[in-house]
Amino acid sequence: MSILNLHNSLNTYLILAAILFGMGIYGLVTRRTLVGMLIASELILAAASINFMAFNRFTAPDPTLGQIFTLFIMAIAAAEAAIGLSITIAVYRNYKSVDTEDVVDLKG
Amino acid sequence: MNPTDASGILGFFTAEGFAGYADGLAGLVFLIMLAATIIGGIIACNSERLVRAVAGLALCLVGVAAIYYYLNSPFVAMMQMLIYVGAVCITIAFAIMLAAPEENKKHGPAGALSGPFGLITAGLATIGMIGLAVNTKFAVHTKVNMGEVKLIGAELLTSYSMVFELISIVLLIAIIGSLIIARHGRSK
Numbered sequence: 001m002s003i004l005n006l007h008n009s010l011n012t013y014l015i016l017a018a019i020l021f022g023m024g025i026y027g028l029v030t031r032r033t034l035v036g037m038l039i040a041s042e043l044i045l046a047a048a049s050i051n052f053m054a055f056n057r058f059t060a061p062d063p064t065l066g067q068i069f070t071l072f073i074m075a076i077a078a079a080e081a082a083i084g085l086s087i088t089i090a091v092y093r094n095y096k097s098v099d100t101e102d103v104v105d106l107k108g
Numbered sequence: 109m110n111p112t113d114a115s116g117i118l119g120f121f122t123a124e125g126f127a128g129y130a131d132g133l134a135g136l137v138f139l140i141m142l143a144a145t146i147i148g149g150i151i152a153c154n155s156e157r158l159v160r161a162v163a164g165l166a167l168c169l170v171g172v173a174a175i176y177y178y179l180n181s182p183f184v185a186m187m188q189m190l191i192y193v194g195a196v197c198i199t200i201a202f203a204i205m206l207a208a209p210e211e212n213k214k215h216g217p218a219g220a221l222s223g224p225f226g227l228i229t230a231g232l233a234t235i236g237m238i239g240l241a242v243n244t245k246f247a248v249h250t251k252v253n254m255g256e257v258k259l260i261g262a263e264l265l266t267s268y269s270m271v272f273e274l275i276s277i278v279l280l281i282a283i284i285g286s287l288i289i290a291r292h293g294r295s296k
Contacts, residue, residue, distance in 0.1 A: 004135025006142075007178045014241035016142065016175070020149055020168075022234030027153030029221040029229060035204055039152055039165050042196065046172050056255070057179040059248050063255030064263050067184050070176075071260075074191045075275045079282035081196045085203040086286035092207035 013054035020047035034088045034098045038081065045077045138178055145171030158204045166197045183257045 006012045020043055027040025049070045056066020091106075092098050144167055151164025169192040176185040221229060253259055264272050 002135070003139070004132050007135060007138040010246065011242055012142075013175065013179070015238050016145065018234050018237035018241060019146060020172075021237060022230040023149040023153045025233050026226050026230035029226040030153075030223070033158065035158055035200065035207070036161060039158075039161050039200065042165060042192070043149055043152060043168065046169065046192075050172060050175060053176055053179045053181060053184065055246070057181075059246050061249040061252050063180065063251060063253065064259045067181050067255060067260055068263060068268055070181075070184050071187060071264075072271065072275055074187060075279055078191055078196060079279050081199060082282050082286040083289070085199055086290035088203055089207045089290045090292060098207055 010054055010058040013050055017047040017050040017054070020044075020050065032099055032101070034084070034091065034100065034103075037100070038084045038088070041084075042077065042081070045073060049073050134178075137174075141171045141174035141178075143171075144168070145175065159201070162197055162200050162204065165200070166193055169193050169197070180255060183260060 024040045024043035024047060027043065028037055031037045031040060052066045052069050052073070056063050056070075060066055088098055091103055095102050097103070146168075148164045148166070148168030148171060152161050152168055155161045155164060169188065173185045173188040173193070176182075176188055
């Protein structure tokens with residue numbers, strides 16, 4: 001298979017989604033700030049959406065289903081980002097920091 | 109000269125020759141967008157400054173939108189540009205400006221999983237998922253339609269109208285809740 005024909009193979013998209021997922025996991029476990037962890041979680045959500053869209057394009061009988069599911073993932077991700085950022089701002093107002101070690105006494 | 113001869117530089121101007129070049133160009137643009145996605149992701153999860161991380165996230169999400177375009181879904185690609193690149197990245201940039209001062213940042217390891225152990229964890233997850241994806245045979249079904257935007261709209265308002273309304277309520281509650289959380293304690 002030619003390298004210019006990569007966009008017609010399911011494996012390309014699955015491997016890309018796995019790489020994005022791995023980068024999201026790496027960012028999630030190594031980041032020190034809440035905003036950095038939120039950015040990493042956006043990468044994980046993008047990887048999940050790519051998987052849905054790839055199976056939607058290559059194997060599913062009804063290609064509208066995966067697109068609708070991806071739209072729902074986008075809506076939930078937007079809500080999650082809004083809530084997460086407002087919690088970050090509230091934490092910053094109380095602790096003057098968004099570092100995960102400074103807010104460790106929030107642990108129950 | 110034979111007008112259907114697709115060889116040589118003149119072949120670009122014939123129909124078959126142009127189709128061949130266009131396919132090659134599509135593959136080239138796909139490779140560029142793949143590289144943009146991966147480089148953006150690396151910047152987003154690795155850079156020291158959070159503003160650069162957001163810029164990397166925006167680059168990565170533009171690449172993902174292009175990949176949606178290659179997956180026969182221009183509508184979802186447009187929504188990706190509007191929601192993620194347009195709204196989520198700007199919101200994260202505002203949160204960084206409001207709440208993430210760069211001067212009193214700490215350095216050094218953040219926990220047991222940071223550094224090499226985090227890299228090993230993420231690498232194992234990636235390799236495992238790639239192995240699963242490559243070694244599995246997926247059943248391919250014949251398409252019943254082509255996934256047009258019109259059909260998406262019809263499905264959203266018939267089969268999935270309940271989920272659609274619930275998502276709207278979730279978004280409304282999320283917006284009001286985030287306003288209340290961010291406003292709490294502001295007046296003192």
